Amino acid sequence: MKLSTQLLDWYATVKRDLPWRKTGDPYAIWVSEVMLQQTQVKTVIPYYERFLDRFPSVEHLGVSNLDDVLAIWSGLGYYSRARRLWEGARYLIQNLGGIVPKDYETLVKIPGIGDYTAGAIASIAFGQRVAAIDGNVKRVVSRLLAWPEPIETTRSLRYFRENLLKWQSDQNPGDFNQALMELGAMVCKPTKPHCEDCPLAQFCEGYFQEDVQHFPVKKPKTQRQEVTRLTFILRKGNKIYLQKRPSKGLLADLWELPGVELSQDDLQNFTNSPSTISIDTYLNLFRQAIPESGYERQVEEDFKHGIEFHGPVYYTFSHRRWELIWLIIDLDKNYGVGWDDREVELTRSSLLREKQGKYQLEALETRKSDMCKWVSSEDLRLIPLPVAFQSIIEELVTF
Secondary structure: OOHHHHHHHHHHHHOOOOHHHHOOOHHHHHHHHHHHOOOOHHHHHHHHHHHHHHOOOHHHHHOOOHHHHHHHHOOOOOOHHHHHHHHHHHHHHHHOOOOOOOOHHHHOOOOOOOHHHHHHHHHHHHOOOOOOOOHHHHHHHHHHHOOOOEOOOHHHHHHHHHHHHHHOOOOOHHHHHHHHHHHHHHOOOOOOOOHHHOOOHHHOHHHHOOOHHHOOEOOOOOOOEEEEEEEEEEEEOOEEEEEEOOOOOOOOOOEEOOEEEOOHHHHHHHHHOHHHOOHHHHHHHHHHHOOOOOOHHHHHHHHHOOOOOEEEEEEEOOOEEEEEEEEEEEOOOOOOOOOOOOOOOOEEEEEEEEEOOEEEEEEEEEOHHHHEEEEEHHHHHHOOOOHHHHHHHHHHHHO
8 A cells, every 4th residue: 555545544534623624725724834833733723713713814914913913923932923924914915916826836935934834835725746844744754764864954855855745645735744744743753652553654664673763863952042131120100111122033023021131241240249230230231121211310219229139030932041030110100201102203213132142232213102112010911922021920910
């Protein structure tokens, strides 16, 4: 029996009942594939359903405000996926009449759609005979072939694609691709694979060599960067100050509690003797976190009354781990200088941009009110804030 026949027979019997498998809508399939990247199925399902309820079509998504998209996405993580999805929808509206194209070659040209997503949409929604190679598929194929090289290389990807197209079903390329993903998720797992239950065991070189878990071969991981971030909580009555992060880099376009990643020298001072750190040092860090502010005099007065640290709490990204400590600065809510809720004129301002683990000031033209705002503690959960700040928010709301 052919490999594809064996795999499809197995898939027809055991496939999970998932909402995106009940539709042929290429937009809905696109949304599901983006959400499923680096996220478990059980986590994705409620987000997928809410997202499609709020943005049921390319047109609905593309004409929406990015903040609204990020708010619906809030809690799912890897927010750049939401922004790229939104950018892709806008591209389709502007260039293709809001229609998702049928072929891989056109799909891959859309902003935010890479090789894997284009392959998934083209094969599942339109029956095009192309490969869709995600992490699960790489693992399965590397074991089937007992592939001795790191799977991240261009050579490996090309060889995997060539073999997948040899194996793939002519009649059901979409189901074949989904079946391989299902096999990787349910049977050919990263650790403790269930080889005795695998429909492809008879085709698997890794199984014959009794060395399945040696595959896939991967490049050594780079060490995750450990970073301490000092966060400043500006509070006026029950309102909290938020500012928007740049459109590129970590947590792009999300609202944040402003802060600054401490240098090694600053961190050593904080660790060894925080009580001896001068107010000027704290003010300098405050200016780095909030480059333009009319609150410095109030902040300085607050610092003179004593500085109390809160935390730490920790949050892990794919490439770095934040240790979050924070200061709460209560401002006079009647004090009129500074950024507030009113619309102001177009002005030259600065943003703190993260670059290679450091923050740098980046000049840009923008409305201040587009980049900062005061939000009541009751409304904080309505803002697309990164999950990294949730522990801080929970403490603030209980004060």
